[in-house]
Amino acid sequence: DAEITQSPRHKITETGRQVTLACHQTWNHNNMFWYRQDLGHGLRLIHYSYGVQDTNKGEVSDGYSVSRSNTEDLPLTLESAASSQTSVYFCASSPGLAEDYEQYFGPGTRLTVT
C-alpha cells in the first residue's frame, strides 16, 4: 500500500546543531508540505514543494530549509536548532495542485531541542 513515512519519530538534539527530518511518500504525489504543530496554534506551514527542484516558503520558514531532488522525498533541515523549534513536525502530500485535494499526513516527528 502507498504510504507516507517520517524518520526519525523522536529526536533530541542540542541547540546549534543541524538536524534533518526525513519524509518519504510512495503515492507519487507532486505536492509535499511540512508543518509544525504547537499547542494553541494548530498546524503551521513551514515549506512546501510542487515537484522536483521546486521549494517554497510557508508562514514559519525562518531557520528551516528543504530540498526536492526526487518526487518521493522532501527532507526538512534545521540549520542551527533552537529551543523555539521544539515541536512536532508533520509531513504531508497531496495528489493535486489545488486546495480541493485532501492532504495525506505522515505519523509525525517529535523534536526536542535542549
Place this chain on the structure above:
Amino acid sequence: ILNVEQSPQSLHVQEGDSTNFTCSFPSSNFYALHWYRWETAKSPEALFVMTLNGDEKKKGRISATLNTKEGYSYLYIKGSQPEDSATYLCAFGRTTDSWGKLQFGAGTQVVVTP
C-alpha cells in the same frame, strides 16, 4: 475574520448524544474548506473537502455544512461513540494563496464518555 477559528476549543459528550462545532474562516476569496480528524498518537486524516458549489457532506454519522457567504462551517456528529473521540481540524484554502496552501485552525477536541 483574518484567520481560521474553531470553537469550542474542547467539548465533552455523553455516548449517544449528538454534537456540533464550528469553523469560522474569511468570507472572501474562498476556494475550499477541509475537515480532518486527528486521533491521539496518530496523524490527521481527511474527512471532507468542501468547495464553493458543494452540498452537505456526510460520512457515516459525521456530516458537515458550509456557508461561504458568512464564512463558517459546522461539523455534526450524530449519536457520538467513544471512537469519535479526537481533535477535529478545519483548514481553509483561499484563491489568493499559492496552490494547495491551507490555513489550519487550532482544532476542537472532542471527548466522548461512555
